[in-house]
Amino acid sequence: MKKQAFENFxxxxxxxxGLITVGCVLLITVYLIISGIPAIREIGLFKFLFGKTxxxxxxxxxxxxxxxxxxxxxxxxxxxxxxxxxxxxxxxxLAKAAPPKVKAVVAAAVSVLAGIPSVVYGLVGMLVLVPGIxxxxxxxxxxxxxxxxxxxxxMILPSIVNVSITALEAVPQEYEDASLALGATPTETxxxxxxxxxxxxxxxxxxxxxxxxxGEAMAVMMVxxxxxxxxxxxxxxxxLTTAVASEMSYSSGLQRQALFSIALxxxxxxxxxxxxxxxxxxxxxxx
Amino acid sequence: xxxxxxxxxxxxILLMRILMWLSVALTAGLxxxxxxxxxxxxxxxxxxxxLTTKPSYLSGNIGIxxxxxxxxxxxxAALIFVIPLGAGAAVYLNEYARNKKLVAVIExxxxxxxGIPSIIYGLVGMLFFCSFLDMQTSLLAGALTLxxxxxxxxxxxxxxxxKTVPQSYREGAFGLGAGKxxxxxxxxxxxxxxxxxxxxILSVGRILGESAxxxxxxxxxxxxxxxxxxxxSAGATLTVALYVYAKEQGEFGVAxxxxxxxxxxxxxxxxxxxxxxxxFKKRRDL
Numbered sequence: 001m002k003k004q005a006f007e008n009f010x011x012x013x014x015x016x017x018g019l020i021t022v023g024c025v026l027l028i029t030v031y032l033i034i035s036g037i038p039a040i041r042e043i044g045l046f047k048f049l050f051g052k053t054x055x056x057x058x059x060x061x062x063x064x065x066x067x068x069x070x071x072x073x074x075x076x077x078x079x080x081x082x083x084x085x086x087x088x089x090x091x092x093x094l095a096k097a098a099p100p101k102v103k104a105v106v107a108a109a110v111s112v113l114a115g116i117p118s119v120v121y122g123l124v125g126m127l128v129l130v131p132g133i134x135x136x137x138x139x140x141x142x143x144x145x146x147x148x149x150x151x152x153x154x155m156i157l158p159s160i161v162n163v164s165i166t167a168l169e170a171v172p173q174e175y176e177d178a179s180l181a182l183g184a185t186p187t188e189t190x191x192x193x194x195x196x197x198x199x200x201x202x203x204x205x206x207x208x209x210x211x212x213x214x215g216e217a218m219a220v221m222m223v224x225x226x227x228x229x230x231x232x233x234x235x236x237x238x239x240l241t242t243a244v245a246s247e248m249s250y251s252s253g254l255q256r257q258a259l260f261s262i263a264l265x266x267x268x269x270x271x272x273x274x275x276x277x278x279x280x281x282x283x284x285x286x287x
Numbered sequence: 288x289x290x291x292x293x294x295x296x297x298x299x300i301l302l303m304r305i306l307m308w309l310s311v312a313l314t315a316g317l318x319x320x321x322x323x324x325x326x327x328x329x330x331x332x333x334x335x336x337x338l339t340t341k342p343s344y345l346s347g348n349i350g351i352x353x354x355x356x357x358x359x360x361x362x363x364a365a366l367i368f369v370i371p372l373g374a375g376a377a378v379y380l381n382e383y384a385r386n387k388k389l390v391a392v393i394e395x396x397x398x399x400x401x402g403i404p405s406i407i408y409g410l411v412g413m414l415f416f417c418s419f420l421d422m423q424t425s426l427l428a429g430a431l432t433l434x435x436x437x438x439x440x441x442x443x444x445x446x447x448x449x450k451t452v453p454q455s456y457r458e459g460a461f462g463l464g465a466g467k468x469x470x471x472x473x474x475x476x477x478x479x480x481x482x483x484x485x486x487x488i489l490s491v492g493r494i495l496g497e498s499a500x501x502x503x504x505x506x507x508x509x510x511x512x513x514x515x516x517x518x519x520s521a522g523a524t525l526t527v528a529l530y531v532y533a534k535e536q537g538e539f540g541v542a543x544x545x546x547x548x549x550x551x552x553x554x555x556x557x558x559x560x561x562x563x564x565x566x567f568k569k570r571r572d573l
Contacts, residue, residue, distance in 0.1 A: 003466060010468045014383050017375030021396040021442065024435045028403065028411045035414060089310035097307065106311060108557075109318040115553040116321065117496030119529045120546045124321060126533065154317060161314070185292070187300045215404025217499040222534055241406045241499070248410070248503055263410050267403070274402045278395070 029267075036264030039063070039257035048261065054228040054238075056247060056255040063258045065243070065265065071231040072240045072269075075145060075220070076213040079152035084206055086153075087160030091205075094161070095168035096190045107165075114158035122222030125151045130223055139234045143225035146233050151219050156209035163208055167201020167284055168194055200284030204277055211273040214266070217241035240266045322550060329547025332540045342509050349532075349541050353509045357426060357522035360514055361505065362494050364430035365437065366487055372434065373441025374476075374483050380442075381449040382471055401439040408436050409500040417504060427518040429505025433494050440493065441486035448482025449475065451571065481567035485560060492556040495549065498526040507531055525549055 040048050043063050051064015090110075094103050126143075129150055134142035171194045179189040195202070217239075225236025226246055238246070244259050244266070251259055292300075340350030376393070384390045412432030413424075422428040452475055460470040506521030509528070523531065525545050533542035 007467055011383060014375055014379040017372060018379030018384065018389075018393055020372055021376060021393055021400060021438055024438065025396040025399050027415065028407065028435075031411050031414050032407070086310045086313055089307045090314045093307040093311050098311075102311075106315050108561075109315050111557055112322065112554065113314075113318050115492055115496070115557055117498070117526050117529075117549050117553070119496075119498050119526045119533075120321075120325060120549060123529065123533050123539075123542055123546055124324060127539065128324070157314060157317075185296075185300055187303050188296070191303055211402050211404075215402075215406070217404065217406040218530060222530070241404060244406055244410065245499060245502065248413075260410070263407055267407055270402055270404060270407070271399070274399055277402065278398065 032260070032264045032267050035257065035260040037261075039254060039261040040264075042254060043258065043261075048258075049265070052230065054243070056251070056258065061255065063254075065240070065258075065262055067228050067230045068238055068240045068243045068262065069265070071145065071237045072214055072266075074231045075148050075152060075224075075237075075239060076210055078145070078149035079156055079213045080206065080209055082149060083153035083156045083209060084160060087157045087205070087209075088164055088202065090157075091161045091164035091168060091202075092190055092195065095165045096194060097186070110158050110161050113154070114162070118155065118216060118219040119222070121151055121155055122219035125219065125223040133234075137234060141225060141236060143223055143236055144234045145224065145231055145237045148220045148224040148237070148239070151223050152213045152216060155216060155219060156212045159208045159212055160205045163205035164198070164202050167198040167205065170201065170284075171197045198284070200280050204280035204284060207273060207277045207280055211270060211277065214269055214273070215241060217245050221245055240269075322554075325543065325546045325550050329543035329545075329550070332544035333547065337541070337544060341511050349538060351525065351528060351541070351545060353511045354523050354525050354528040354545070356511060357505070357517065358495065358524040360517045360522075361426050361430045361433065361501075361524055362491055363514070364427060364518055365433040365494055366490065368431065368434040369437050369441050369490060370483060370487065373438050373486060374445045374479070376438070376442050377445035377449055377479070377482075378471060378475065381446055382467075382475060397439040397442050400435065403436075405436065405497060405500040408432050409503050412500060412504040424504065424506040424521040425519050426505050426522050429501045429524075430518070432500050432504045433490075433497060436497070436500060437486075437490040437493060440489050441483065444486035444489065445479050445482040448479040448485075448567075452478035481563065484563055488556055488560045488563060492553060492560075494524075495552055495556070496526060498524075498530055501527050502530075 043051075048063060048065060049069070050066050051062060052066050053062045053064050054067060055062045090106070094106055098106070125147060129147050130142035132142065133139065133144060133147055175193050175197055176189050179193040180186065184192065220239050221242040224239065224242065226238050226242055227236040228238045228243070229235050231237050240262055244263050247255065248259055336348075337350055338355070339352050340348055341353045342349045376397075380390055380393060384393075409432065412428060412435075416422050416428035416431050417424055456474050456478070457470055460474045465473070501524055505524065505527070507523045507527060508521040509523060510520065512520055512522070525548065529542050529545040529549070532538040532545070
């Protein structure tokens with residue numbers, strides 16, 4: 001009897017530990033909703049989401065976050081357009097065509113890329129990329145959307161390469177053998193048979209990249225100039241993440257609440273992306 | 288190349304090969320450039336004085352000892368909490384849970400956590416730990432925020448290694464009359480040490496590189512404290528210090544020195560993760 005009670009107690013402890021992750025997600029969701037709703041109500045949802053001017057410290061403050069939303073979307077799209085082809089082709093080569101030694105070396109290099117702290121990317125971006133853009137394109141300031149796009153493209157590369165490799169390696173050998181036996185060359189087999197067979201996994205890799213890019217704050221803050229303009233390639237811009245980070249330390253009142261609302265918008269984006277990621281991962285597992 | 292292939296096919300093959308080669312060369316070149324550039328700029332800036340003193344506005348001295356200590360404290364504090372929480376959750380999922388729906392919910396929650404950007408962790412950490420639980424801006428609040436962030440990592444690595452503990456071990460222990468808890472304590476937990484260690488190494492790497500989540504929870508101070516005193520006061524970790532020195536103070540020399548240190552540490556962590564994985568794999572195969 002006593003032993004049974006003890007076992008039940010242990011069971012309860014582990015159940016509690018198991019539920020902690022769920023508790024954390026609920027905590028984050030509830031906190032963001034509670035602190036994000038008041039400002040949206042005061043400003044008005046439409047004015048908040050589609051207002052084109054953010055002037056939080058002006059005499060008559062304006063809180064329109066359309067510039068941030070569009071910058072985040074354009075920046076992410078740019079990073080995907082630049083990073084996905086490179087990451088995808090690297091993954092195909094490493095998973096299918098590379099000699100074992102080359103594969104080991106490049107795979108290690110990619111995991112180094114994944115481990116580099118984002119502030120280091122920001123620092124190198126500030127001192128190499130930003131002056132580089134200024135002198136190549138003859139613009140007054142290189143701290144721009146373009147700089148952020150390049151930094152983000154590099155930062156999402158490891159996720160794209162690693163997830164794509166996993167997907168490509170899971171393609172059954174028989175598919176490739178059949179294609180080779182029918183007279184296709186190895187390279188044709190990789191791109192016409194292996195890649196289509198692994199498409200759900202590769203889609204998951206892209207979605208994961210989107211999530212990484214839209215959530216990155218520090219590196220982007222260091223290279224994007226951080227002015228609340230509507231997005232344009234060579235202009236200083238502010239992302240959803242950097243909008244929160246840059247004003248939080250000195251904000252108060254409605255301005256502070258509006259920052260929480262921005263975080264709520266960002267969180268909704270992330271939840272959508274997570275759902276898409278899960279969808280693709282599940283489909284690639286079933287395939 | 289085989290003969291009898293049409294020109295169009297040959298061109299396609301050549302094009303794809305060249306594109307693959309270019310991409311790999313670009314990726315590898317990028318890594319090589321980043322590592323050598325940071326090392327070349329940063330290593331000459333590292334001096335004994337930098338590593339062993341604290342910054343002082345009076346003498347204009349810049350030292351990063353407090354930041355190093357803060358980083359160590361925050362890693363220790365976060366690991367103390369995250370190991371039992373993450374490993375415990377994994378044990379529940381793998382050994383106790385019978386309800387498939389609950390397992391799915393917990394796993395979905397863990398995946399959601401691993402996708403949330405660090406700036407949101409920082410914000411919620413600030414609201415919950417610093418304001419609601421009244422910890423103020425402190426290393427402890429920062430560490431607890433990082434605990435939530437790294438929970439999915441430790442959970443996943445432990446879960447993966449639990450799956451490799453042979454079912455027959457558990458059955459053998461049950462057959463000898465052991466209770467559930469005894470089986471877990473003596474058979475299951477020792478079998479998943481490798482997963483917990485791997486999870487810890489990955490977490491250390493992530494904590495070392497984290498900055499956005501710490502900005503508003505742990506703060507920017509550069510004072511030297513003991514461990515427990517340190518946890519209750521604000522302090523910058525190496526990454527936060529790098530950000531402040533580079534962005535707000537324009538001290539690029541110090542920033543590169545910190546970047547070089549971080550680069551060396553991340554390389555070491557990667558090596559450690561690889562060696563641990565290899566060691567345990569070899570031991571398991573015996």
